[in-house]
Amino acid sequence: MVFGDKEISNYINQRFISLKVDGEKGQGPELMKKFGVPGYPTVILLDHQGTEIERIVGFNGNKDDYLLTIKNYLTGKNTLQDYLSKLKNEPENVELNYVLAKKYLYREEKRKAREYYEKIAKLDPSDQFGYKNEAMYQIALYDLHENKDVGSIKKFISNVSDDNYIKRAYSGLATYYRKNKNYEQMVKAYEEAVNRYALDADLMNGFAWDIFRLKLKDKYKRGIELAELAISIEPEADAIWDTLGQLQFEAGNVQEAIRAMQKAAELNPDEKSYKENLEMYKTALQDI
Template sequence: MKRTLTLLFLLIYLASFSQETINFQDTSFKEILAKAKKEKKLVFMDAYASWCGPCKLMEKNIFTLPAVKEYYNANFINARFDMEKGEGRDIALKYGVRSYPSFLFINGDGELVMQNFGYMGEQDFLAIAKEANNPKFANNSSKELFEQGESDPNFLLNMMKLYAQSDYELAKKASERYFKVKNEDELTRDDIGMLLYFLKSTSDPNYQIFKDRKDAITKIMSEDIYKQFDVNIKISKVMENSLDQNTGVINDDYFFKNAIPLVGKTEAEIALNRMKVIYYPNVRNFKEYEKAALAYYKDADNFDTEELLKAAWLFSEHVDTKTSLKKAEEWAEKAVMKSESSENTYILAKIYAKTGNKSNAKMYAEMSKNLAIQNGKDSSAAEQLLQSLK
């Protein structure tokens, strides 16, 4: 009798524990969609990865909250899939899930209605649910609502995020309506990021917003950065057309011929070298990158030390010209002088080793090793460098 009671209490405990979080369906995605369609509800999907820390914190801290459980269980068919296992892989591909956690709200026809990302607190997590649970989504997809002229700013902002990767042109149209609706409203940092993301040409409707709202934009970004964006927008097509698709090399003559009339010689030269220092490392053309970086970072005082350190790292890995490495030395030294870390002291040590300054190389490699150990980081790279310098 005692064992029976113990077992009964255990079962009751386990049953109550199982309700201590959102009620996620343990079935296939196809069956989940069918249930959502039958009950005329949206699917809420927690798209996670097993190694993702914020995913685990959401599961532990937020999914278990009474208000969260109550709202999600009452209003959605809830599902969880590991995006790197089984059926989750196909779901990730279908909906373009690239960051974790991602929260997907999907109608019974499998159309993505709304999407959000990252760890969030109780109120934000409830807010996205209430936004997704708007009755207008019950019988219409986001695309249909957009075509019908929906102009709610939150809806349009979600459209931009939702389709930025899968349907850029639709997202771009949503951005144009969004900024038209915003009119004279205050622009946030996120607004400006969206404006610039969808702004590719001076012929785009949003370019006029960019020009008209300059005062508001330069409250968030500097005049210099604003000017850089303006130059890039004006010559974006020239940049695109100056890249030879067959050779992967940028045609300087074509670029200057077409860019100088738009922005002047000085801005054209800066823009071209900026383009090269971004493009050439991605295609592993380090010979062209070396030339472009030396020109672009000629006056190192005009650049952030983190940007200079990245260039120094690329030189330490892929450049052997002594005079070029001397410039990289200066860039790395600026970063180290600002604040010593195991990473920047290692890069400086590596450059010293390549330029033949063995004593400085040993000193900074030792410093990198000690800083790494002090901060619980991997010191093996510095140790290997020290071994090579013996």
């Protein structure tokens, strides 16, 4: 943990009252919505009036950079307001527009983020800065979730050659269908993706996991097949063994579930849920 570093924790504790919030418990969900938290970890710096100074989303592993970022934010450097001020003097600066697009995206202010991504696409049609695919992806994703425009993301998939963004677009499309409880179309999107990228273990695991968590019983066999194929590609991925174990158990294959979850626990002994599931499966086996 970054805050476990003495220098960083001392710096923060001398200037802030720190509060750690679980986004899934107590007031967590309400605060997540209020502050537009996109994911974990997110650190939001507030002034004494409760106004956001800036936020840090994610952690790149460099503690020195993290501390420098906080120090810069406290002096007003590289904050949202700082970049908005800079943009007034250079409205057609692609880099400034890109930074602002990301900052609004991290605030879950997606409409504003979309405006800056649109500007990037217009300012740099030849993609000299390398942001075009990301810009078009975020625009298509916004149109999908906010305007229910499925055609936008499908057009993006057809027109882009960057495999990473195509995979993200397929995942985004599947997520859209899942959230709208259109599981038939979700499965169709996933199938198209895994057929196109037959060696992508993450896509397969994502598909298999959605089959498990949505309890799509008629797809359990397909989910197990996908998880096993993903494991053949990434045999040391504990999360995939977990997916396989959960699916096997739901399908009534308790012994197979135990073997898979045992492997997950061996690969990642610090993950408590694996041990808990393993014990549950063993108890279930005794009751058969």
